[in-house]
Amino acid sequence: MKLNKTIYKEARNYPEKIVQFGEGNFLRAFADWTIDKMNKEANFNSGVVVIQPLQGGLIDKLNDQDGLYTLYLNGIKDGEVVSEHAVIDCVTRGINTYTNYDEYLAVAENPELRFMISNTTEAGITYNEQDRLEDRPQASFPGKLTALLYHRFKTFNGSKDKGLVFIPCELIEKNGEKLKETVLKLAALWNLENDFKVWIDEANTFCNSLVDRIVPGYPKERMEEIRQELGYDDDLVVEGEPFHLWVIEGPAWVKEAFPAHKVGLNVLVVDDMTPYRTRKVRILNGAHTSMVPVAYLYGIDTVRESVEDSVVGQFIKETIFEEIIPTLDLPREELDGFANDVLDRFRNPFIKHQLMSISLNSMSKFETRVLPSILEYENRKGELPKKLTFSLAALIAFYKGERNGEKIALTDDAAILEQYKTLWKAYEGKEDQLKHIVTTILSNEKIWKMDLNQISGLTDMVTNYLSKIQEHGVKNVLQRMMK
Ligand SMILES: NC(=O)c1ccc[n+]([C@@H]2O[C@H](COP(=O)([O-])OP(=O)(O)OC[C@H]3O[C@@H](n4cnc5c(N)ncnc54)[C@H](O)[C@@H]3O)[C@@H](O)[C@H]2O)c1
Numbered sequence: 445m446k447l448n449k450t451i452y453k454e455a456r457n458y459p460e461k462i463v464q465f466g467e468g469n470f471l472r473a474f475a476d477w478t479i480d481k482m483n484k485e486a487n488f489n490s491g492v493v494v495i496q497p498l499q500g501g502l503i504d505k506l507n508d509q510d511g512l513y514t515l516y517l518n519g520i521k522d523g524e525v526v527s528e529h530a531v532i533d534c535v536t537r538g539i540n541t542y543t544n545y546d547e548y549l550a551v552a553e554n555p556e557l558r559f560m561i562s563n564t565t566e567a568g569i570t571y572n573e574q575d576r577l578e579d580r581p582q583a584s585f586p587g588k589l590t591a592l593l594y595h596r597f598k599t600f601n602g603s604k605d606k607g608l609v610f611i612p613c614e615l616i617e618k619n620g621e622k623l624k625e626t627v628l629k630l631a632a633l634w635n636l637e638n639d640f641k642v643w644i645d646e647a648n649t650f651c652n653s654l655v656d657r658i659v660p661g662y663p664k665e666r667m668e669e670i671r672q673e674l675g676y677d678d679d680l681v682v683e684g685e686p687f688h689l690w691v692i693e694g695p696a697w698v699k700e701a702f703p704a705h706k707v708g709l710n711v712l713v714v715d716d717m718t719p720y721r722t723r724k725v726r727i728l729n730g731a732h733t734s735m736v737p738v739a740y741l742y743g744i745d746t747v748r749e750s751v752e753d754s755v756v757g758q759f760i761k762e763t764i765f766e767e768i769i770p771t772l773d774l775p776r777e778e779l780d781g782f783a784n785d786v787l788d789r790f791r792n793p794f795i796k797h798q799l800m801s802i803s804l805n806s807m808s809k810f811e812t813r814v815l816p817s818i819l820e821y822e823n824r825k826g827e828l829p830k831k832l833t834f835s836l837a838a839l840i841a842f843y844k845g846e847r848n849g850e851k852i853a854l855t856d857d858a859a860i861l862e863q864y865k866t867l868w869k870a871y872e873g874k875e876d877q878l879k880h881i882v883t884t885i886l887s888n889e890k891i892w893k894m895d896l897n898q899i900s901g902l903t904d905m906v907t908n909y910l911s912k913i914q915e916h917g918v919k920n921v922l923q924r925m926m927k
């Protein structure tokens with residue numbers, strides 16, 4: 445028996461006021477949970493129409509379940525064990541733009557539409573100059589969005605009260621500003637009239653936002669147990685931790701328009717989210733991204749096991765407290781407190797956060813989440829941080845795509861994977877090739893936005909670590925390093 449509105453009779457029908465790009469785990473466990481709570485406890489009365497940004501995805505499953513799914517929140521909150529689950533019913537329908545483009549465009553014609561929420565990973569908010577207004581659909585998320593907004597602008601003759609409030613959740617700096625800038629760039633590329641650009645600018649509000657909740661996603665291994673507990677089948681069960689924080693940088697009126705504070709949620713509307721963002725991205729995400737290649741090649745599969753392992757755990761703690769925190773400007777006590785909470789969250793006994801799931805697009809994540817700590821450490825101390833540099837070497841080894849003779853299912857940009865494939869193919873155990881691999885990867889300015897070979901000593905240090913990793917394996921090298 446599959447979860448749907450026939451078996452879940454409590455499900456309500458809400459008017460669609462929110463369009464959401466992305467049907468992934470995070471948005472369902474965080475943004476839609478927030479909306480669901482506001483609907484149920486503050487009469488927010490808003491439904492969410494979900495757009496699948498890529499050709500493949502979960503939209504068919506979502507529609508098969510009438511937009512319903514079960515969310516589990518498991519962890520420790522204020523020292524108490526929390527384990528709760530609920531059916532989220534704010535999603536009205538899902539649309540695949542590749543098969544139902546007209547239905548997609550028609551979303552723009554709804555006068556009640558008020559918000560846009562997105563999470564298309566760090567790879568999503570990009571300018572694609574191949575996109576055209578006539579495409580059905582445009583390849584990129586901003587391309588699709590610009591077409592939708594243009595249709596709205598036309599439908600309502602540029603009416604100023606039909607603009608939207610944008611709250612993107614992608615973990616990139618100034619996500620709202622970047623999205624607006626990309627939409628305007630596409631409007632220029634497509635030669636759309638100036639009035640449209642003015643409408644984008646004046647009738648719409650692009651907020652920047654920062655999200656925080658660990659969402660490992662579909663609890664594959666516990667599904668039999670969960671099915672027994674729920675008494676129905678649900679292909680979209682999603683699991684997250686109770687902790688949540690959503691910092692929205694925007695005008696003060698957004699707080700009333702999106703009244704999550706009224707239902708006691710940790711959703712802040714602020715003038716400047718920079719300190720929150722830097723702290724979270726560098727400490728939490730930075731620790732995740734830097735631990736992945738090290739811990740995975742060490743032979744560990746999950747975050748909790750990594751933190752609890754005596755060697756890898758020590759590596760992670762020293763990385764955070766000795767190499768990341770000293771590069772940040774908030775009071776030390778506050779940073780230490782946040783980092784200790786993060787380590788507790790990583791130890792959440794209920795959650796099996798797979799390192800491989802965090803490894804998605806690790807190259808761009810390393811650039812945004814870890815590289816700034818390396819650069820700032822070097823800037824402040826005049827030397828390179830050893831553990832973060834070791835992690836960079838381990839990352840290059842990780843992209844060889846093999847752990848103990850088994851293939852690693854790498855997921856990243858096709859061009860990056862191709863580059864690694866070519867480089868590692870030419871290696872064939874030749875020591876001098878390692879420096880070539882490192883130099884080539886570090887010089888990829890598309891990834892790093894600079895040539896990392898220019899950082900004094902980095903190429904040699906990474907090559908040296910990579911050479912040791914190749915010869916002895918991460919486990920042996922790390923065990924010696926952490927003695
Ligand atoms: N899972 C977490 O713990 C968590 C917590 C905070 C933030 N996030 C953020 O959420 C993002 C997604 O995480 P998730 O767990 O929902 O992953 P997911 O794999 O479940 O969902 C990914 C979503 O991004 C879309 N997408 C992927 N690449 C895209 C591209 N190039 N263009 C447009 N859309 C694209 C997919 O269609 C899908 O909707 C992460 O990259 C991260 O920025 C996740």
Ligand SMILES: O=P(O)(O)OC[C@@H](O)[C@@H](O)[C@H](O)[C@H](O)CO
Nearest residue numbers: 655656657658659729732802804
């Ligand atoms: O979700 P990603 O893939 O961008 O990054 C992996 C994790 O670092 C991330 O999901 C954190 O768990 C999250 O950002 C916590 O709020």
